[in-house]
Amino acid sequence: MTVSQHLDHAHDEYEWHTGLVRPHGMPDAVEFIDVHKAFGRNKILRGLNMGLPEGKISMILGPSGTGKSVCIKHMVGLLYPDQGDVLVHGESVPNMPDDDLFEMRKKFGVLFQDGALFGSMNVFDNVAFPLRQHTDKAEEEIIATVTSRLDEVGLGFAGDKFPNELSGGMRKRAGFARALVLDPDIVLFDEPDSGLDPVRTALLGELIQEIHEEVMEQRQRSGGPLPAFTLITHDIMTARRVAEHISVLWKGRIVESGPAEELFNSDNAFVRQFLSGESQGPVGME
Structure with missing residues (x-):
């Protein structure tokens, strides 16, 4: 491949990535700054810039294998970026001493796909x-x-x-109750809808909204960071019902992010195709 062909290929690969960050009016609970992460030759995050706002229910959406779950591990310091930085309430996770990292993790509650309960x-x-x-x-x-x-x-x-x-x-x-028990500032849901039928998925979405609202009211009375709930998913119906802020992740970068209603009305061909679940558009079977 010639240099010019290589550049054309690179351009095509990110053709739909505007990287547009639409204002949401809140401070970021978590911020990824130009994060790169590879496992061997497999590049997962490739210059990820993403903010997850306080006081909102956010969703990281994207096709399978685009690095959504790897993001969670970076937030809680289970993985460190090869390049770039991850901030939690303005503090750099990769640069934290072990004692500070241990304390920082108490800010998080995590609901894993299967609940991850002890049998x-x-x-x-x-x-x-x-x-x-x-x-x-x-x-x-x-x-x-x-x-x-x-x-x-x-x-x-x-x-x-x-x-x-x-x-x-x-x-x-039960996994959700355990994720909430330390009164965390940030709750992460790793594909909470996997394995559930549509009715139970809708009920779980309602529960997430109700509890986020309750915690918001408590924090507004008592002070402290407003709760940031973040769902990692590719379920578009859950996104339509629950999301207040959406980040669309593809090929290790943000295509676009911002308030949910603005993303659902985006004129970006990739975002439009993905959020409507259409077969025609930039996303193929590769």
């Missing part, structure tokens, strides 16, 4: 686990907190059940 513990003890591990709260306070969180997610009756006794949707809700 040997009942639901109550699963949800209590972070409190017992990371705080010195008395057992009476732990019981009150866990009971409250289980009630919030509609599992007040299920504390003594084990994960294998729960449906997929109930396991997700």
